[in-house]
Amino acid sequence: MKYIEKLRNSGLRPTKQRLQICEVLFNTERTFHFTINELEQKIKDKIDNKISLATIYNTVHAFEKKGYLKQIPVNSNQTYFDTNITDHHHFYNLKDGKLIDLENSDVGPINIKRKIDGKKIKSIEVLVKLED
């Protein structure tokens, strides 16, 4: 299995559950956005055995901490994640709560001119809200 190495190299034990979640998250044609609930559903559809909700939360947070997932800042009661970890931005369709990737070429470079003493920039994220 191709994810065993990846996990071990990150200091995460390659458990059956984590490997299965890797399949769902990363063994895809395209990257995608998801909430925990949507991921839970996807796992149910693709995996025979059950993975508990707590494990899904644990795993998603572990993967995020290792940089395999990104959280997307959106105002919603649910947390959105992205399997596309490259620097990029999002449209957020207010009507259905769906996100759409924006390529960097669609936005242009963003240059933050102001500095805050003792702090460094971890990320720059642009959210473009869409309405009808």
Next chain:
Amino acid sequence: MKYIEKLRNSGLRPTKQRLQICEVLFNTERTFHFTINELEQKIKDKIDNKISLATIYNTVHAFEKKGYLKQIPVNSNQTYFDTNITDHHHFYNLKDGKLIDLENSDVGPINIKRKIDGKKIKSIEVLVKLED
């Protein structure tokens, strides 16, 4: 009271509670960011009578709908609001969860080149996460 007109013009009855919340939110030297909990505390400090939490939620949402407040997209378990309703962006200090305004001149113009059929852009928001 200077907020009576403002409220009436928006179709909101100028109740005692709403006027008091207006004082806390808008009768200030500077604009500021807040969560509902922080606002609740501020109200307790400045107002003699009690305003119920439900009313605070109702009022904040009513004001947001009327455009007197903006929600700021941040990944947090709490919702952040801003009394500065002009177009501007934010630093988000991950350490303490505090927001800092970025002037538009600190960021430069953001030009979204991609269009989505049938949708128009409601807002463009940049969040710059800060770490140590």
Next chain:
DNA sequence: TGACTAGTTTATAATGGTTCTAAATAGCTG
């Protein structure tokens, strides 16, 4: 291979921000 140990998984309970409910209250219009 057989423990030993630390890391994981799991069901379930707990937490906490937010929303709902339904009854009491207060603006507004005539």
Next chain:
DNA sequence: CAGCTATTTAGAACCATTATAAACTAGTCA
């Protein structure tokens, strides 16, 4: 003032997320 509707309120309900603590498992070392 009367009557109507909007608003306020305490408390319950909701629901995403986190904590708990017991069972399990991967990795290690003899």
